[in-house]
Amino acid sequence: MNGSLPRRRVLRAVAAVTAAGLLGLAAACGAGSTGEASDELVYWSMWKAGEPQAKVLESAIGSFTEETGVKVKVEWKGRDVAKQLAPTLNTRNVPADLVDSADRFVKSTFFATGQGLDLSPVYDLEIPGESGKKVGDVIAAKYREYATTEGRAWLVPYEVLAEQIWYDGGTLQDVAAAPPKTWDDFVSLLAARKAARGDGPLALDADIADYSAFWTYHAVLRDLGPGAFGAAATDTTGAKFDDPAFVAAVQKIEKLVKDGYFVKGYDGSKYPAVQQKWAAGGADFLLLGTFAPSETKPSAKEGFQYRSFPFPAGARGEQTQEISLIGFAIPARARNAEAAKKFIAYFMNRERLSKIATEADNITPRTDVEAPAMLADVKKTLDTARTHPALDGVKMDHTDWYTKVFQPANTELITGKVSAAEFVAKLKSTSVDFWKLNG
Known part of the structure; x- marks a missing residue:
């Protein structure tokens, strides 16, 4: 046998190299983001079949196919959709062209890894049926800025979430007339309601670490301002936890626990027992996201009037509003990216998007879509x-610190197992150890 390969094997090798090169080029260009038309796309969604948002999207998918001829194969994957897709993103066989998920999952899965398309061009697309309006024209600027990092848009949002303190406006008419604006006003209200009820007025399912985190984070936010929590979380020396203002903010939460302002049984609850109890009239106030009304409606007492107010102002005297977004992303190697972009622009039409408010009881990023009545207070704040x-983006950008360092310590604080001083000391030491290993 001589040193040369048979001609057929050479041709096969050349063909393989050529094919690989073409595949690499397609991947680099977004494989479908090159302007080529497509008559199909695969869409993976965070919703389960039958959920209100899924029904809204399914309706839009049906009319989209009817009007454009583009077939959409949708798979209702549930909340872990980004995790399911992540292992495939750097392969030649990315199974989805379009994904929707919560901002933190999109940013960590697509933007942080470089595996998502820059969606800036989508904001420049005209919305079908809106006489020349572009996607970027109808989404509030603050939401577009939120979803853009280093000049790259990594999300096109269609739903806005926000945390506020919820109550029944029919029962607490005095609160509806004049919601507490300062921490001192809030604590005075809690004292009065505890005396009237004979139990703590604050509802909390403390087995959900996120829900417990809302209390401590908001206290820090109000006293130190936006960015302070994130700065402490990423301080490799732990020095920022020594700030007396940080400790003082945490002591406010410690006092809520010690003074019995959380309803009995909150520390041993099994979600959603306590929030259902609240909706039935068993507590007065619930700090939770804009999903609270839709989640608790089945348990709500007759005539329950959903009202809310922002977490009260602290030492800084301001009430900023934290938000999170749910929206669309496109994998960098999507085969049918152009069709995916086309659907996003189609769905952002006012008539179609408004169903997220009217049928799914949530707030949209369009300022011209009225919020559901039960979320009117939140919309006014937004x-x-x-x-x-x-959470200062910490949950989104530094997930491991948030879940492995902050949440366990905070649950101990909120359930009265440690004092504010012990909590802060533990947070400092475990953060220093964490960053030594992960810095």
Whole structure:
């Protein structure tokens, strides 16, 4: 046998190299983001079949196919959709062209890894049926800025979430007339309601670490301002936890626990027992996201009037509003990216997007879509207050620190197992250890 390969094997090798090169080029260009038309796309969604948002999207998918001829194969994957897709993103066989998920999952899965398309061009697309309006024209600027990092748009949002303190406006008419604006006003209200009820007025399912985190984070936010929590979380020396203002903010939460302002049984609850109890009239106030009304409606007492107010102002005297977003992303190697972009622009049409409010009881990023009546208080705040990422973006950008360092310690604080001083000391030491290993 001589040193040369048989001609057929050479041709096969050349063909393989050529094919690989073409595949690499397609991947680099976004494989479908090159302007080529497509008559199909695969869409993976965070919703389960039958959920309100899924029904809204399914309706839009049907009319989209009817009007454009583009077939959409949708798979209702549930909340872990980004995790399911992540292992495939750097392969030649990315199974989805379009994904929707919560901002933190999109940013960490697509933007942080470089595996998502820059969606800036989508904001420049005209919305079908809206006489020349572009996607970027109808989404409030603050939401577009939120979803853009280093000049790259990594999300096109269609739903806005925000945390506020919820109550029954029919029962607490005095609160509806004049919601507490300062921490001192809030604590005075809690004292009065505890005396009237004979039990703590604050509802909390403490087995959900996120829900417990809302209390401590908001206290820090109000006293130190947006960005302070994130700065402490990423301080490799732990020095920022020594700030007396940080400790003082945490002591407010410690006092809520010690003074019995959380309803009995909150520390041993099994979600959603306590929030259902609240909706039935068993507690007065619930700090939770804009999903609270839709989640608790089945348990709500007759005539329950959903009202809310922002977490009260602290030492800084301001009430900023934290937000998070749910929206669309496109994998960098999507085969049918152009069709995916086309669907996003189609769905952002006012008539179609408004169903997220009217049928799914949530707030949209379009300022011209009225919020559901039960979320009117939140919408009013969003339209007027300064907004910032939920939990200072820590949950989104530093997930491991948030889940492995902050949440366990905070659950101990909120359930009365440790004092504020012990909590802060533990947070400092475990953060220093964490960053030594992960810095």
